[in-house]
Amino acid sequence: MTAEQPNATNAQDSTLDIAKRVYVYVIAATGLFLLAIGLTNLLELVFTRVDEVWSDVDLLIGGEGDLRRQLSIHVAMVLVALPIWGAHWLLAERWASRDERERQSRLRALYLAAALALSMVYLATALRDALYRLFIAVSSDTSLVYSRRGVPEALAFIATAGGLWAYHAWVRRRDERAGALPQRAQWPVRLYLYLAAFAGAMLLLSGVVGLLDVTVEALFPPSDEVVRADRWWAASLSDSLSNALVGLLLWGTHWVYSLHIVTGEGWLTRSERRAVIRRSYLYIAAFTGTVLALVTAIQILDMLFSRVLGVYSSADGDFLARLISLLLRLVPFGVLWLYHQRQITHEAQAFGDAPLQIGVRRLYTYGVALIGLAFAGIGLARLLALVLAALSSGNGSLTTSGDSWREQVSVFTAVTITGAATWIWQWYRVQRWLEHDPAAEREATTRRVYLYSALGGAMIALLGGLSVILYRVLSALLNVSGRGDFVSDISGPTGIAVVALLFLLYHGLILRSDLRTRPAAGPRPATQRLVLSGPPGADLDRVVTELRAGLPEGFALRRD
Numbered sequence: 001m002t003a004e005q006p007n008a009t010n011a012q013d014s015t016l017d018i019a020k021r022v023y024v025y026v027i028a029a030t031g032l033f034l035l036a037i038g039l040t041n042l043l044e045l046v047f048t049r050v051d052e053v054w055s056d057v058d059l060l061i062g063g064e065g066d067l068r069r070q071l072s073i074h075v076a077m078v079l080v081a082l083p084i085w086g087a088h089w090l091l092a093e094r095w096a097s098r099d100e101r102e103r104q105s106r107l108r109a110l111y112l113a114a115a116l117a118l119s120m121v122y123l124a125t126a127l128r129d130a131l132y133r134l135f136i137a138v139s140s141d142t143s144l145v146y147s148r149r150g151v152p153e154a155l156a157f158i159a160t161a162g163g164l165w166a167y168h169a170w171v172r173r174r175d176e177r178a179g180a181l182p183q184r185a186q187w188p189v190r191l192y193l194y195l196a197a198f199a200g201a202m203l204l205l206s207g208v209v210g211l212l213d214v215t216v217e218a219l220f221p222p223s224d225e226v227v228r229a230d231r232w233w234a235a236s237l238s239d240s241l242s243n244a245l246v247g248l249l250l251w252g253t254h255w256v257y258s259l260h261i262v263t264g265e266g267w268l269t270r271s272e273r274r275a276v277i278r279r280s281y282l283y284i285a286a287f288t289g290t291v292l293a294l295v296t297a298i299q300i301l302d303m304l305f306s307r308v309l310g311v312y313s314s315a316d317g318d319f320l321a322r323l324i325s326l327l328l329r330l331v332p333f334g335v336l337w338l339y340h341q342r343q344i345t346h347e348a349q350a351f352g353d354a355p356l357q358i359g360v361r362r363l364y365t366y367g368v369a370l371i372g373l374a375f376a377g378i379g380l381a382r383l384l385a386l387v388l389a390a391l392s393s394g395n396g397s398l399t400t401s402g403d404s405w406r407e408q409v410s411v412f413t414a415v416t417i418t419g420a421a422t423w424i425w426q427w428y429r430v431q432r433w434l435e436h437d438p439a440a441e442r443e444a445t446t447r448r449v450y451l452y453s454a455l456g457g458a459m460i461a462l463l464g465g466l467s468v469i470l471y472r473v474l475s476a477l478l479n480v481s482g483r484g485d486f487v488s489d490i491s492g493p494t495g496i497a498v499v500a501l502l503f504l505l506y507h508g509l510i511l512r513s514d515l516r517t518r519p520a521a522g523p524r525p526a527t528q529r530l531v532l533s534g535p536p537g538a539d540l541d542r543v544v545t546e547l548r549a550g551l552p553e554g555f556a557l558r559r560d
Contacts, residue, residue: 017101018107021102021105021107021108022107024088024091024092024095025088025092025107025108025110025111027084027088028085028088028089028092028111029111029114029115030084031081031082031084031085031086031088031089032081032085032089032115032164034077034080034081034084034085035077035078035081035082035085036119036122036160036161036164037077037081038074038075038076038077038078038081039078039156039160040156040157040160040161041070041073041074041077041156042071042074042075042078042156043155043156043159043160044152044153044155044156045067045070045071045074046156047151047152047155047156048152049067092108092111096108096175100179100536103175103178103179103181103185104181104182104184104185105185106184106185106188108175108185109181109184109185109186109187109188109189110188112168112171112172112175112188112189113188113189113191113192114188115164115165115168116165116168116169116172116189116192117192117195117196119161119162119164119165119168120161120165120192120196120250122157122160122161123157123158123161123162123165124200124203124246124249124250125157126153126154126155126156126157126158126161127154127158127246127249128242128243128246129150129154129242130151130154130155130158131238131241131242131245131246132238132239132242133150133151133154134151135234135237135238135241135242136234136235136238139231139233139234139237139238172189176268179267179536180267180268183271186271186275187277190272190275190277190278191277193254193257193258194254194258194277194278194280194281196250196254197250197251197254197255197258197281198281198284198285199250199251200246200247200248200249200250200251200252200253200254200255201247201251201255201285201336202247202288203243203244203246203247203250203251204243204244204247204248204250204251205247205292205332205333205336206240206243206244206247207240207241207242207243207244207245207246207247208240208244208332209240209329209332210236210239210240210243210244211237211240211241211244212325212328212329212331212332213236213240213325214233214236214237214240216321216324216325216328217233217236217321217325218233219321220318220320220321220324222318222321258272258278262278262347262351267539267541270541273347273351279344279360282340282343282344282347283344283363283364283367285336285340286336286337286340286341286344286364287367287368287371288336288337289333289334289335289336289337289338289340289341290337290368290371291371292329292333292336293330293333293334293337294371294372294375294418294419294422296326296329296330296333297330297414297418298375298411298414298415298418299326299414300323300326300327300414301413301414301417301418302410302411302414303319303322303323303326304323304414305409305410305413305414306406306407306410307319309406309409309410310406311406311407311410341364344360344364345360345361348360348361358440359444359446362433362444362446362447363446365426365429365430366426366430366446366447366449366450367450368422368426369422369423369426369427369430369450370450370453370454371419371422372418372419372420372421372422372423372424372425372426373419373423373454373503374419374457375415375416375418375419375420375422376415376416376419376420376422376423377419377457377458377461377499377500377503378412378415378419379412379413379414379415379416379417379418379419380412380416380420380495380499381461381495381496381498381499381500382408382412382415382492382495383409383412383413383416383495384494384495384498384499385491385492385494385495385496386405386408386409386412386491388487388488388490388491388494388495389405389487389488389491390405391487392486392487392488392491430447438517439517442514442517447514448514451507451510451511451514452511454503454507455504455507455508455511457503458500458501458503458504458507459500459504461496461497461499461500462496462497462500462501462504464493464496465493465494465495465496465497465500466493466497467493468490468492468493469490469493469494469497472486472489472490472493473490525556532544544557
């Protein structure tokens with residue numbers, strides 16, 4: 001069923017309409033870019049001059065003559081770019097205020113999204129640079145002249161980019177308050193919103209991890225360092241703290257705004273709750289936290305196994321410091337995973353129906369299980385290859401020189417254990433669901449995607465391993481020399497092939513069992529496509545909900 005409103009919004013745009021939009025917004029964007037450059041450079045000169053007068057320190061290079069030359073260039077750029085941008089933008093604003101098609105056009109949304117994204121990139125970068133220089137000046141012995149030399153430039157970027165971002169954000173909110181926007185005019189700004197939130201979360205995570213590392217290094221200084229600067233921590237601390245603060249501001253601003261949208265009322269709230277981009281952000285953030293935590297767990301186990309096997313060469317203090325640092329990293333990674341995973345569950349319960357809630361749970365569980373399976377397969381295949389290489393030596397010892405085999409055993413044992421534990425944990429949950437509702441679980445699309453992904457990956461690995469083994473066999477028969485002895489040459493692909501075959505058989509049997517218990521397909525229901533129309537500004541979602549509630553038994557209403 002298709003729901004649409006019979007007004008000017010849905011009228012087919014002519015080629016002339018599209019051409020004039022492209023012209024106006026492209027020229028407006030070009031003028032805005034030149035205006036931003038001119039304003040930034042002009043403000044940098046002003047801030048630098050003010051700083052010179054205030055501090056009585058010469059920061060400009062080239063003297064008064066160069067200052068006047070730069071001033072004339074940047075003023076000219078502003079005077080040229082401002083009318084170009086202003087004239088075309090005012091024209092676009094007039095169109096949008098008079099014609100719904102213009103306010104709801106895709107090009108307008110793309111222009112606003114690009115302006116918001118670029119201004120935010122420059123704003124965040126400049127703010128981070130300014131904070132870094134401020135922290136360096138406070139915490140280190142660096143001269144104030146060095147620390148302040150880039151501050152006028154950073155302040156100029158902050159003022160220009162911040163002003164442009166605030167203005168275009170206001171324009172977008174005004175467009176949204178004026179009435180419902182179609183999907184084509186929603187996704188560009190929505191994509192910007194969640195990309196900015198994700199970038200902020202990653203920057204915040206990086207800053208927190210850096211702060212934890214600096215703290216551990218201060219408590220457990222390296223044992224092999226003879227001479228250490230008095231304020232060795234200044235650069236690392238300044239960098240991590242500026243990352244954390246800017247990341248918190250970037251993520252907090254955009255994420256809190258998105259929460260404000262989904263907890264409100266109106267057309268934008270209903271659209272945001274169903275948005276694929278929002279759910280994608282939540283899934284990607286949760287999976288990122290999971291992967292980072294798994295990689296950190298692998299590093300921790302690798303350190304412990306290396307210590308047991310006698311190949312960890314650092315001193316006791318370095319070992320303890322590194323171990324504590326990795327353990328502390330699990331905290332921010334776990335918080336990233338736990339917060340977004342709970343947000344996914346909460347929104348499915350609060351805003352969705354039961355099928356949506358179950359689908360969200362399945363998607364997360366099967367996704368994490370697939371990640372764990374991949375880690376376990378890689379580690380197990382490599383361990384099996386090491387065993388075969390040891391057997392090829394004839395005396396049960398590896399032919400690899402030095403301690404490299406111990407290092408490999410340590411690493412891939414950690415990978416195998418971490419991946420297997422993750423997969424077993426998630427697969428146990430799946431088995432419990434299967435016992436509770438076998439039919440629904442076996443028919444779930446997410447389960448099929450997991451099974452076919454595992455089968456496809458295993459089949460590719462098996463074919464690759466068998467191809468290399470066959471190549472080595474033919475090379476031996478034709479007396480083509482290899483890199484080592486025959487068994488050593490095929491140990492790697494054999495390990496891959498064996499593990500892939502095990503995974504292929506296991507998941508193949510599961511898929512076969514699911515297909516056997518699948519109920520026979522009944523006759524297809526009768527369907528008819530309809531178009532629901534209404535007056536301009538009508539709440540079509542509410543009408544669809546009311547229609548569904550009044551349908552006779554056995555009938556269903558769905559969107560295309």
